[in-house]
Amino acid sequence: VCPAGTYLSDEASSAALHDSVEDCNEICPAGTYADGITATGTCFVCPAGTYLSDEASSAALHDSVEDCTVCPAGTYLSDEASSAALHDSVEDCTGFCPAGTYLSDEATSAALHDSVEDCTGVCPAGTYLSDEASSAALHDSVEDCTGFCPAGTYLSDEASSAALHDSVEDCTGFCPAGTYLSDEASSAALHDSVEDCTVCPAGTYLEDDATSAALHDSVEDCTGICPAGTYLEDDATSAALHDSVEDCSACPTGFTSLADGTGCKALLLCSDDEYMKDEA
Numbered sequence: 001v002c003p004a005g006t007y008l009s010d011e012a013s014s015a016a017l018h019d020s021v022e023d024c025n026e027i028c029p030a031g032t033y034a035d036g037i038t039a040t041g042t043c044f045v046c047p048a049g050t051y052l053s054d055e056a057s058s059a060a061l062h063d064s065v066e067d068c069t070v071c072p073a074g075t076y077l078s079d080e081a082s083s084a085a086l087h088d089s090v091e092d093c094t095g096f097c098p099a100g101t102y103l104s105d106e107a108t109s110a111a112l113h114d115s116v117e118d119c120t121g122v123c124p125a126g127t128y129l130s131d132e133a134s135s136a137a138l139h140d141s142v143e144d145c146t147g148f149c150p151a152g153t154y155l156s157d158e159a160s161s162a163a164l165h166d167s168v169e170d171c172t173g174f175c176p177a178g179t180y181l182s183d184e185a186s187s188a189a190l191h192d193s194v195e196d197c198t199v200c201p202a203g204t205y206l207e208d209d210a211t212s213a214a215l216h217d218s219v220e221d222c223t224g225i226c227p228a229g230t231y232l233e234d235d236a237t238s239a240a241l242h243d244s245v246e247d248c249s250a251c252p253t254g255f256t257s258l259a260d261g262t263g264c265k266a267l268l269l270c271s272d273d274e275y276m277k278d279e280a
Contacts, residue, residue: 028062030055031084035064045081049110053089070107071095074140078115097121097139099132100162104141123147123165125158126192130167149173149191151184152213156193175216177209178239182218199236200224203261205247226261233263 028034028043031052035044046052046068053069054061061067071077071093078095079086086092097103097119104121105112112118123129123145130147131138138144149155149171156173157164164170171191175181179197183190190196200206200222207224208215215221226232226248234241241247251257251264258265 027056027059029084029088031086031088033062033065033067043084045084046087047110047114048080049077049112049114051077051087051089051092068110070110071113072136072140073106074103074136074138076103076113076115076118080114093136096133096136098162098166100129100164100166102129102139102141102144119162122159122162124188124192125156126154126188126190128155128165128167128170145188148185148188150213150217152181152215152217154181154191154193154196171213174210174213176239177243178206178241180206180216180219180221197239199239200242202235203232203258205232205242205244207244209243226257229257231257231261231263235262 032043032045033052034042043062044065047065050068050070052062052067054067056062068087069090072090074097075093076095076097077087077093079092081087093113095116098116100123101119102121102123103113103119105118107113119139121142124142126149127145128147128149129139129145131144133139145165147168150168152175153171154173154175155165155171157170159165173194175197176194179199181191181197183196185191197216198219201219203226204222205224205226206216206222208221210216222242224242224245227245230248230250232242232248234247236242248261254267255264256267257263
């Protein structure tokens, strides 16, 4: 049997071509190897997840399946040794991860690069990755999850499913009544929980309860102003204190509300022979 990395293709045409190990003068081509154990003339194609780009320059580079190089991060090669042409270059690692996923393993194991199921890295809370397998560079790290939710929204799912992180439309968490979120996609940490929603300031409330991001993307959405004679002094400590006009308390007798609804002021009472001109 020819030594590892070589083969003898002549099919019994001449004894002179089969009388010495030196007749095994053909090195396996790119994409293949020979282990020196099996029959003469047999070069095996590299298995799924791997390639071998050397073009028969040295038998030492084709004498074991271990000479087959594992695909790089962000890629996989699912073909199971059907053709050397599918395993003779890193460019054959054409399986790129789908939207919402990444594959960060840097060629440590063929088993981690032989199927789309190896794209096990799902984007974390507050992020999404909408690219649909166009490039390995866009799916080789969690840092590729660069889609952050827009103002008024959050995405609390913690990498449970790619389907929940493959589009901005997955930012389905809208801030609840009494709150808003004005950050415009600057950071995942500001859009990964309902707790990222800020409570409306003193004197205001917001009754809408998470029906639309557009109603919770700015402090200006806190459009509920306490009516005359009432106030709301709590300054953004609790959404429950800013989600309804009922959160506004009546000013005590002898007092009226401030213009901004944040508190009350004493009424100025005129004597029987005086009057006050309204300068408003």
